Amino acid sequence: MVGRARGFRAQTEMISIMILISITVIAGYLVYRAYTEQMRQQQAGVALVSQMARSRIAERITLVAGYINVSNNKVILIFNNFGDEDTNITKIIIPAIKVGGEIELMVFNVNEKIPRGQVKTIILSINRKDVGYPPGISVRINVWTVTGRVYSYNIRTVG
């Protein structure tokens, strides 16, 4: 009788230990998965921020020359990419003078890629009839790139 009771206790203890091990394995696995997932996301975040920082540092462009041809309402912008990576110009804002003398900002959404080490000419057309430029004035334009940087340049009217 006593021997049977001991055997029963031993079996019970064995089962409880097996349950404990199972709980430890499952809980440990869940904790480890959550931890590694968090680490992975943090790594991805750090990599993304590093890439963004690198892209911003690598981006170096300059406007070689810029003209507004008032005879045909074309804007000619000559860019030089002397940075370490190709860059994309996404938006160009050019102020214009409306009939009546008000200044209006014209937004040109473009997607012009300037390869590294290359010179590229971007030609924009001003199709609006209610804006213009007095001859000989200097116009300050803003240029957005894909990295979010904004460059300001003075261009002049010709024609």
Next chain:
Amino acid sequence: MITGLKAISNYIAALITVTMIFTAIAFFITASIRQVQISNYALNTMVEVSERARENLALSSVINGQNITITIVNRGTLDTPLSHLVIVSKTLEVYEYTINGTTVPVGGIVNLRFQLPVPPDQIYNIMLITYRGNVFDVLSTTNKPLTVYVTPSDRLISPGEKFNISIVIINNIGSTLRISSDYIFIYFRNETANLTSYFVVNNVFPDETISIEPGQQVILTYTYEYVGGLSPTYVDIYILIEPRSLLGEQVYSSTYVHYYLKTT
């Protein structure tokens, strides 16, 4: 056996803990390496930006027919690699020329020759771009290798009359230049024709090769005789100067004076 089984859960917990510690260390090391890489890259970029500010080129150009010769003198403290030449016509057409591979050494002189894509009077602007991103105006430069002044002894010239042309040449580059009359070419013109054959050189002073140091000047005096044969006309003068550096490099510069003198 039961004791051994009890220890397994502890082993598993320890294994998970050790793994998490090593993962954290690996993450820390990776993040640090990335940070160091970015810092080094930013530092290199700052050096490049500061080098860009140290570029200093003196430019002059001579247009001969449909060709242009651009003399580039490096007055800065860095070798300057060139990247592109951009020519803009008066109709605002843009012509780009890639000149990668040409570097102007410190104190050195490089001549670039190009065929103009449009007639010279249709040129609006010519710009030279360096590899570091600087843009230099070729035609409207204020920092030329040579400064040249030309003065006549007389403005109204009769047939058979002698007159002097004094040419003042100032060396603006950072090295010695050798100048002689062999390197100077003088042409007389009016609006319609080349009149050089109507003027004969009698004398040049000095007639030997002269070395002028940086910042120094020399005056050469040419004595010409007008042989006659022209109806009264205004005469322009075009002077092409091609002095040599001590290394034999050639500097091209020119000057054009309208209404320089009048024949009677």
